[in-house]
Amino acid sequence: MMTPALEIHHLTFAYPPGQVALRGINLRVMPGEHVALVGPNGAGKSTLLLHLNGLLSGDGEIRIFGTPLTPKTLQQIRRRVGLVFQSPEDQLFCPTVYEDVAYAPCYAGLPPQEIAQRVREALQLVGMQDHAERSPFHLSLGEQKRVALATVLVMQPDILALDEPTAGLDPRGRRELSLLLQSLPQTLILATHDLELVRQVCPRTVVLEGGMVIADGPTAQVLSDPAFLLAHGLA
Numbered sequence: 001m002m003t004p005a006l007e008i009h010h011l012t013f014a015y016p017p018g019q020v021a022l023r024g025i026n027l028r029v030m031p032g033e034h035v036a037l038v039g040p041n042g043a044g045k046s047t048l049l050l051h052l053n054g055l056l057s058g059d060g061e062i063r064i065f066g067t068p069l070t071p072k073t074l075q076q077i078r079r080r081v082g083l084v085f086q087s088p089e090d091q092l093f094c095p096t097v098y099e100d101v102a103y104a105p106c107y108a109g110l111p112p113q114e115i116a117q118r119v120r121e122a123l124q125l126v127g128m129q130d131h132a133e134r135s136p137f138h139l140s141l142g143e144q145k146r147v148a149l150a151t152v153l154v155m156q157p158d159i160l161a162l163d164e165p166t167a168g169l170d171p172r173g174r175r176e177l178s179l180l181l182q183s184l185p186q187t188l189i190l191a192t193h194d195l196e197l198v199r200q201v202c203p204r205t206v207v208l209e210g211g212m213v214i215a216d217g218p219t220a221q222v223l224s225d226p227a228f229l230l231a232h233g234l235a
């Protein structure tokens with residue numbers, strides 16, 4: 001059998017001093033799957049994403065392509081799992097867009113020529129190739145979000161986890177991002193309230209509520225029942 005890209009067993013986590021955010025999450029995602037993570041505010045979506053590359057660490061087990069996530073494997077796993085945060089200012093800190101996108105490949109010690117090529121490709125993918133020399137702080141929110149995505153794509157992660165990627169984007173920005181996400185061959189985990197995006201990008205949807213998985217199945221099925229959507233804060 002093919003090794004899953006992501007396996008989560010009985011993951012439980014509480015923020016100090018005791019705010020329980022995840023209660024026994026089990027999840028298996030196969031390579032190349034595009035999975036949506038939906039649920040009301042406070043359901044635990046962001047908390048779950050922060051566990052995927054060890055930024056938070058709860059009780060239970062996480063395996064990335066079969067490798068358990070432990071302090072020993074953390075560096076190796078961070079190269080395979082790219083996390084795009086909800087607010088781009090958490091991800092951008094250099095004087096220029098180019099430097100921000102080049103930061104991770106520089107840090108990883110890639111050769112300069114490869115860095116330049118990867119940065120060009122990543123900026124092209126998100127449609128920001130003409131803004132390489134601008135300051136990220138003078139870009140619009142939508143542009144910043146695209147650069148933040150490029151800073152992760154540039155490392156060519158096998159798993160891409162995005163938190164609210166369309167929040168704050170205008171309709172055209174949304175459409176372009178949706179098309180880009182649909183085209184990505186990577187395993188994709190998308191935490192969002194944007195059900196239209198979910199229908200466009202993710203054949204599978206997982207619903208979280210109160211830190212638990214309360215539904216997991218084909219998107220068309222999971223999102224088809226208006227009463228279910230209403231009951232769980234999704235509509």
Ligand SMILES: Nc1ncnc2c1ncn2[C@@H]1O[C@H](COP(=O)(O)OP(=O)(O)OP(=O)(O)O)[C@@H](O)[C@H]1O
Pocket residue numbers: 015016019020021039040041042043044045046047048
């Ligand atoms: N830094 C923190 N300290 C304490 N509690 C937190 C912290 N961050 C989140 N929580 C709590 O953990 C729970 C899960 O929050 P989380 O942000 O993961 O939910 P979410 O599904 O991403 O919500 P949203 O849709 O609002 O982004 C909530 O009860 C929240 O109040």
